[in-house]
Structures are given as C-alpha cells and as structure tokens.
Amino acid sequence: MTDQRSQAEIVRESLKVRYRKERRFRLYGMAAIAVALLSLLILFTDIVGKGYTGFIKTTITLDVSLDGEAMYLEDARDKDQLSMADFQAPIISALQEYFPEATGRKDVRELKRLVGSYAGNRVRNLLTEQPELLGTTQTMTFLVHDTVSVYVKHAGSDAYSIRLSEQQQRWVDELVEKGVVETAFNDVFFSRGDSREPSNAGVLGAIVGSLFTMVVTIAIAFPVGVAAAVYLEEFAPQNKLTDFIEVNINNLAAVPSIIFGLLGLAVFIGLFGMPRSVPVVGGLVLALMTLPTIIISSRAAIKSVPPSIREAAEGMGASKMQVVLHHVVPLAMPGMMTGSIIGMAQALGETAPLLLIGMVAFIVEIPDGFFSSATVLPVQIYLWASSAEQGFVELASAGIMILLTFMITMNAMAIWLRKRLERRW
Incomplete structure (x- = not known):
C-alpha cells in the first residue's frame, strides 16, 4: 500500500x-x-x-512680373536671348514686394535661397510656350528650397537641423502667416523621376523601372520554373544526375543574392555585351535568383496532388503527358502561383544584384521601355538614404513605405490565392 x-x-x-x-x-x-x-x-x-512628410510638398505662390528689362529679354521668341536671360530676377523682385528692406547683395542672396533652383526653369518654360506673356504679371506657384521645406515641416523636431539663418526663418514665418507659403499633397513625388534637389525628386521613375523589371522576371522565371518542376517531378529518371540537379537547386535557393549579380555582370554584360542599367538585364538577373524558389514551391505543389488523380486518368486511357497537363498541373497551379508571387515579392525588394549591373545610375527621365535606362525602388531608396541632403531622408522613408505596400499586397495576394483556390484532398 x-x-x-x-x-x-x-x-x-x-x-x-x-x-x-x-x-x-x-x-x-x-x-x-x-x-x-x-x-x-x-x-x-x-x-x-x-x-x-515625404508625401507633403511646400510651395510658395508669388505674383511674378515678367519684366523683360529685368530679365535682359526683349523678344521671348529669340532662342539666343532665352538662353542668356535671367529668369530668377522676377522671382526675387516678387519676394522683395513682401520684404522691401531686402535690397543688399547678401539679402538678395538669402531671398534667392527661399525658392527652389528649378523656379527659374518654370518662368523660362512659361515664356517659351507663351511668349506673348512677356511684360505681364502672372500668379505662379513654385516649390520652395529644400531647407525651407525642412523648416516648415520640422521646425520643432530635433531629428532635423535647421539650415536657415534667423533672418530667413523670420521671412518664412511671415510668408506662412500670410498664406504665401503653404503645404499640400506632394503630387510631384508620384509624377517625376529622381532629382538633385529633394523637393523636385519623384518616385515614378523607380516604380516604372520596377514594373518593367518584374515583367521580364515573371515572363522568364515562371514558365521555366514550372517546366523544370514538372520535368523533375513527373518525367525525370531517378539517377545520380537528377539527384545532383535537385541538390544544386536547393543550394541555389540559399545562395546570397549578390552572387547572382556577379553572374549577371559576367555573363549578360561582360559576355553578351548587353547595356547596363536596363530592365531587361535586371529582370534576367532576378529571374535567375527567383528560379530556385519557384521550382521548389512548384514541386511541392505537384507532390500534393493525390496519386488517385493520376491513377484515375491513366485508367481512362490518358497518356502520361495528358495526365500531367490536363490534371496534375491545373490542380497544382494554385500552389505554383502562390510560390511564384512570394518569389516575385522577394525579387522586388532586392538591391545587391541590381547594384552590380549598373541600376544604381542617376535616372531623371521616366523609362519608356525595357531597354531604357532605369532604376528600381530598392535602389532608389538606397540612393536617397546615402544622400547628404536632409530632404532625401523623408523621401527614402516614403519610398520604403511604398515598397512595403507593394510587398505586403503581393504577399496578401498569395495568401488569398492559396485560400481561394486550394483544395483539401
């Protein structure tokens, strides 16, 4: 007991x-x-x-007198005179209407720093398109200088240093009180390419470049990856060669992405002489990097199809090819698509392989084709984050938000497809 x-x-x-x-x-x-x-x-x-704050722009609205004498411009139709004219002069004069005491050379220089460096181009483009406006007064809106934008948006923040003089700060405060300097949604950020000045920089060029690159990537990686998975799983004989191929596919999935960049640099650019910084080369490199992921996920999807499906099709007299193409692949396609979308989301966020093939170039124009010079979102974020200007810090963070939105959307789409199309056997 x-x-x-x-x-x-x-x-x-x-x-x-x-x-x-x-x-x-x-x-x-x-x-x-x-x-x-x-x-x-x-x-x-x-x-x-x-x-x-990267999604907010700071503008200044002025009544600009297009005085030909101040600009040294007599005929706006004369290209030689347009190339020599001073288009900053009417902008300075418009600012002096608010600050008549700013007459010295130093004051004029500080007034000039309140407006972005591209303001003069706005005046020139206006007179180039409508030369009859010479001698009139036009209400024009310009982007302010980067230092002014940082001051308006981050005046009370310790994370940003204010690089305006006390006099410039008083001027800006007065213009804000009068409604001359305002903040609004930054449509420039979504409508332009990169720029040396943060207030004029946009992300559209990088988005279009990423789109072209992803189109090339999916057009190559998905059919090749699915075909390789089908062959290895359904048709390849079980011998040492196929075992060697399978081991290397699994190993390639764990290879650092920069190795694929070196491969693209040596083969596509060095051997085949393809141009640098174009979406075609970037898409080829990312396709090579994504292939192992698509092959592995596609093989897993094919394995999940019950043997009874194959046996039933063969019992009805279907050939091996008909069994695979008409029954196995359609039933495995949801899993294949899910793996492909996840692989594409991974490729969208890659930077290292694209840096090696030259997609780190400074691109101002929006790419218009697969062979146009372009950059992609991760590389654009890298360029902005490594810039010295404070305005690029908020642009880099805004770019990260856009990139995360794309990646979260792609992963959510993969989850939705899996839930929507998956079948339980």
Whole structure:
C-alpha cells in the first residue's frame, strides 16, 4: 500500500513538473511573439514618422512680373536671348514686394535661397510656350528650397537641423502667416523621376523601372520554373544526375543574392555585351535568383496532388503527358502561383544584384521601355538614404513605405490565392 501511494505521489510530482515546463514554454513563446510584434511596431513607427512628410510638398505662390528689362529679354521668341536671360530676377523682385528692406547683395542672396533652383526653369518654360506673356504679371506657384521645406515641416523636431539663418526663418514665418507659403499633397513625388534637389525628386521613375523589371522576371522565371518542376517531378529518371540537379537547386535557393549579380555582370554584360542599367538585364538577373524558389514551391505543389488523380486518368486511357497537363498541373497551379508571387515579392525588394549591373545610375527621365535606362525602388531608396541632403531622408522613408505596400499586397495576394483556390484532398 505504501509502495502504491509513493508511486502515485511520484506520478503527481512528475505531472506537476511537466505542466510547469509546458507553462514556461508557452510563456517563452508568447514573449517571443510580443518581442517580434514590438520590434515590428517600432520599425513601422520610425518609418512612418520619418516618411509621412515625404508625401507633403511646400510651395510658395508669388505674383511674378515678367519684366523683360529685368530679365535682359526683349523678344521671348529669340532662342539666343532665352538662353542668356535671367529668369530668377522676377522671382526675387516678387519676394522683395513682401520684404522691401531686402535690397543688399547678401539679402538678395538669402531671398534667392527661399525658392527652389528649378523656379527659374518654370518662368523660362512659361515664356517659351507663351511668349506673348512677356511684360505681364502672372500668379505662379513654385516649390520652395529644400531647407525651407525642412523648416516648415520640422521646425520643432530635433531629428532635423535647421539650415536657415534667423533672418530667413523670420521671412518664412511671415510668408506662412500670410498664406504665401503653404503645404499640400506632394503630387510631384508620384509624377517625376529622381532629382538633385529633394523637393523636385519623384518616385515614378523607380516604380516604372520596377514594373518593367518584374515583367521580364515573371515572363522568364515562371514558365521555366514550372517546366523544370514538372520535368523533375513527373518525367525525370531517378539517377545520380537528377539527384545532383535537385541538390544544386536547393543550394541555389540559399545562395546570397549578390552572387547572382556577379553572374549577371559576367555573363549578360561582360559576355553578351548587353547595356547596363536596363530592365531587361535586371529582370534576367532576378529571374535567375527567383528560379530556385519557384521550382521548389512548384514541386511541392505537384507532390500534393493525390496519386488517385493520376491513377484515375491513366485508367481512362490518358497518356502520361495528358495526365500531367490536363490534371496534375491545373490542380497544382494554385500552389505554383502562390510560390511564384512570394518569389516575385522577394525579387522586388532586392538591391545587391541590381547594384552590380549598373541600376544604381542617376535616372531623371521616366523609362519608356525595357531597354531604357532605369532604376528600381530598392535602389532608389538606397540612393536617397546615402544622400547628404536632409530632404532625401523623408523621401527614402516614403519610398520604403511604398515598397512595403507593394510587398505586403503581393504577399496578401498569395495568401488569398492559396485560400481561394486550394483544395483539401
């Protein structure tokens, strides 16, 4: 009896110890999830906190007198005179209407720094298109200088240093009070390519470049990856050669992406002489990088098709090719598409291989084809983040927000396709 009681006590003690271990393990798991969510929250908070102002532009609206004498321009139709005219002069004169005391050379120089360097181009383009406006007064809106934009949007922030003189700050404060300097949605950010001045820089060129690159990537990687998966899973003989191929495919999925960039640099540019910084070369490099992921996911999708499907088709007299093309591949396609979308999302965020093939170039124009010079979103973010101007910091964070939006959308689409099209056998 004593032995039985002691045995029962031993069992109860062991159960208590096991339950305590299970509770500790559960707490460790919950703590790990909490730390991961907290880190993600801090990351997103930092990105959004720095990037939301990238979607805001700061403008200044002035009544500009297009005085030909001040601009040294007698005939706006004369190209030689247009090339020599001073288009900043009427802008300075418009600012002096608000600050008549600013007459010295130093004051004029500081007034000039309130408006972006492309303001004179606006005046020139206006007179080039409508030369009859010479001698009239026009209400024009310009983008302010980057330092003014930083001051207006981050005057009370310690993260940004104000690079305006005290006099310039007083001028800007007065213009803000009068409604001359205003903030609005930054449509420039979504309608232009890169620029040396943050207020004129846009992300459209990088988005279009990413689109062209992804089209090339999916056009090559998806059919080749699916065909390779079908052959290896359904037709390839089981021998040392296929084992060697399978091992290398699995190894290629873990190869650092910069290796594929070196391969593209050596083969596509060095051997075949293809141009640098074009979406075709970028798409080829990313297709090579994405192929292992698509092959592995496609093979897993093919394996998930029950053998009974194949047996039923063969029992009806279908050939091996008909079984695969008419039954196995259609049923495995949802899994193939899910893996392909995840692989494309990974390729969309790659930077290292594209840096090696020259897609780090400064691109101002919007690319209009697969062989046009272009850059992509991750590389554009890298360029902005490495720039010295403070305005590029918020543009880089805004670009990260756009890139994350694309990647989250693609992953959500993959999850939706999997839930929508998957079949339980």
